[in-house]
Amino acid sequence: MNEHYPLLTLISLMLFMGILFYLVLKSRIKNESIETYALGSKSFSSFSVALSLAASLTSAATFIINPGFIALYGLSAYLAFGVVMPLSIFVALVVLMKRFRQYGINVKSLTIADWVGKRYGSTFLKIFFGLLSTLLITFIVLICVGITKVLSKALNADELTILIVLVVVVFSYMLAGGTNSMVYTNSLQAVMMIVVAIILLGSGVEYLISSGGEGIFERLAAIDPNLTTTFNSKSPLFRDFFEVVVCNAIVGIAIVCQPHILTKSLLIKKNEQVNKFLTYSILILIVFFSVVITGFYARLNFPDLIYSGELLKMDGIIPAYVVDRFPIYIGILVILGLIAAGLSTLEGLIQAIPTTLTNDLIIPILGKYKKGITAIQINWAITFFVAVASILLSYQQLVSPSLSVGIFAQNGVYAFFSAAFVPVFFGIFTKTTNVYVPIVASLVAVLTHFGIYYLELTPYMDGATVKNPAIASAFAILASTAAGTLIYYTKPMKSEAYAT
Template identity: 75%
Template sequence: MTDIYNIITFLSLILFISILFYLSLKSRVKENNIEVYAVGNKSFSSLSVSLSLAASLTSAATFIINPGFISLYGLSAYLAFGIVMPTAIFFALVIFIKRFRRYGMNVKSISIADWLGKRYDSKFLKLFFGFLSILLITFIVLICVGITKVISKALDVNELIVLISLVVIVFSYMMIGGANAMVYTNSIQAILMVVVALILIWSGSEYLINNDIGFFERLKSIDPQLIKPFNDKSPLFRDFFEVFICNAIVGIAIVCQPHILTKSLLIKKEEQVNRFLIYTILILILFFSVVFTGFYARLGFPDLMFNGVPLKMDGIMSAYVVQRFPIYMGILVILGLFAAGLSTLEGLIQSIPTTITNDLIVPILNKINPKNYKIIKINMALTVLVAIISIILSHQQLVSPSLSVGIFAQNGVYAFFSAAFVPVFFGIFTSTQNKWIPITASIVAVLTHFSVYYLELTPYMQNTNVKNPAIASALALIVSTTVGLIIYLIKPLKNEVVTN
């Protein structure tokens, strides 16, 4: 039965990947134009873009990695990742996207770095954020690790083989199609994710329906810490500040990522925007509910053992799927988890090399030797380099993670959007052209984030093997926003241009 399961799973994955390749070929970029590659040249429906954005925002973190945090740390982790952060993200999407889109459409921005450079007329900001976008490779690593864990366990294949195959396949079809391909593939993936999200949420219903022993009583019998709103034995969810304040701040700032805000530029008609936001939030509510499955997994593995082997946090969901579902249902769920990872992975593959190429490499090359470079070819070469780096870092996280690849990814991604928040916020909500606000605030944010994390500033970072990147990010956001406001209030420019 195991061999049949592996074979059917493998064939299902091949079929699914073949469909994605077909969509990429169908929508491939024929023009030698990086703008078309980055934001597309087609008009998509609001539902299609909503599915694409919802899929990009949730990814392997929500479907594979974060349920592991909840299995280990219980209610405190669920409040952080299932309630507080999603609510903050919904709020930020509504507030930020309309304003960003208004300016982004006017100047045809293809990345956050490009948007900031044009908004403040600053070459430094464009170069700086082109450089900082390298940090987002950590998110690619998270997704690669999550998918690799699921597929390797389902196929009973060596993790390194799965990892290399995954990176080669996905990077290849994204290089063919760019943004047009991404919306098509994300829509297919998001539909599959909707089905699988419903299956996963229902998969532990017996624990909720059975009134003989209450759901939380079952969890309490395993570990009383699992039902506490603050888990003082965890490194990440110890008190109100870590669970609520940090995740609310991070949730708002998380929207300031290039593969999130630039999705709004795929909506060509202004009247579609409200519908697009409503669809996105409804789909996201369903997707973020999947983290509740972490409770089911802990009830299924009370001692966190699978076939006599201790479970690592990143492998809890894959073990739950393999054990919980019958063969055909299990294959469907595996495809859904695969799709959840691919949805964001595609956005990052499209946005990171594009940002580095357009906002860092080409400006530097033009300074050295001004001429017409084949930008799309530079972008493709850089995409290959990012793929190689991703394989190396992902393998390292598979072999020796610090609790979870989620910590590694958060440290990089949180640093990026901590730096991006003030420049984007002031660029959207004020008319200032004062370059010192975004430049100073973004540098302060990066320095604060990494100083708090690596120099172990504050008691939260001391006497613990696993440090919480959300603490570093929240403090960086607070400090940099304060700095930005002070400069804005004491040194306004005389000639301010309204961005509306």
């Protein structure tokens, strides 16, 4: 590493954070209510919200963690994360976003839990999904670990110190700004991500151009033949058609049911802007999802996964590739882009999780016993506790991950949207008010997901050192959909029209 790399990276990082703080102060509105904190002033263009959505959907997982899976397991991982899942997400965005917006606007929903509770007229569902939202902290952990890995490599600094500073800074400016700030900062971050995505995609051009009769897959096969097979029987996650295609197709559709994704549609001011917003979003997402190809480049750059005499852990492969591959100034730009990729989703989660816990769990439980405490004050306190939990869990994943922090995050996040899928899907596409449909389906989803994962049910999980959360999630979604459909048709209740 160039001896000036840490200092120049630090200076660049301080300038970048200074710009973010300026945007926070410039866009800040007085957060008199939890509604303005959660939804902002709703005066954004369709392109700005598209940038925000694309940045939120493609976080540190897409730019840092998932390419590491591809570096380790090759084509099978690329098909899962670079083809099947993105296509499923695009379909779900188009199908679900418009319908969610139509109902969400009319009932002024702040969160998925709030939307589900109001849609079915159930306080239990609202509180239940408020409680389940704590699972999304695992995604915060993934992003914190990814950014910490990048910064610790670039700054040559202690990971714990980087982690603590990161959490304190980002949670502080999000607490000050809310959604208005998030949309502006996400837009800046998305523009940086586009630039960095192009740089990363171009960094392996020499590998794509055949040299001496050898193309990229021939070179990968020379390292390990399993890197070029459609299904990698030696991997713990991409062994066959079901794991690579079926599971990731189901997960890709359900992933859109996260609160920081669907609620983006509520930031669009006019209905006629929605199609333009979706078009912009998908075009930007195509560029972002393509970045996982960098995993191939990294493996060719580190055939034995050795860097500076040490064996690379999966989450450290892309940070090492960036520092090793690029000249210092391009490398610093890429590092800032990778940080932007993480911050874009991190900001959405920091806004969504405390808002959900406040609005859908704490306030309904406290009821009249709040005694003058405002919702925004509760939100600040919850944000503090989420920050502390994020530091503790992230440090544990830095020290002793199960292959990757990605596995830890998938287990939590996939469980949440497995539970949310049937309530949101039936809430959008039917007029049923039968509360047993979402309650039973969501309970079945949670029990199935964690039952399969921790009890090691199915041959995929039995005795596995590294377990695949997508397997548990796919079965959970299928089981909950079957349960919800069965109740819907066998125990019909009077359906009442709601505003659409």
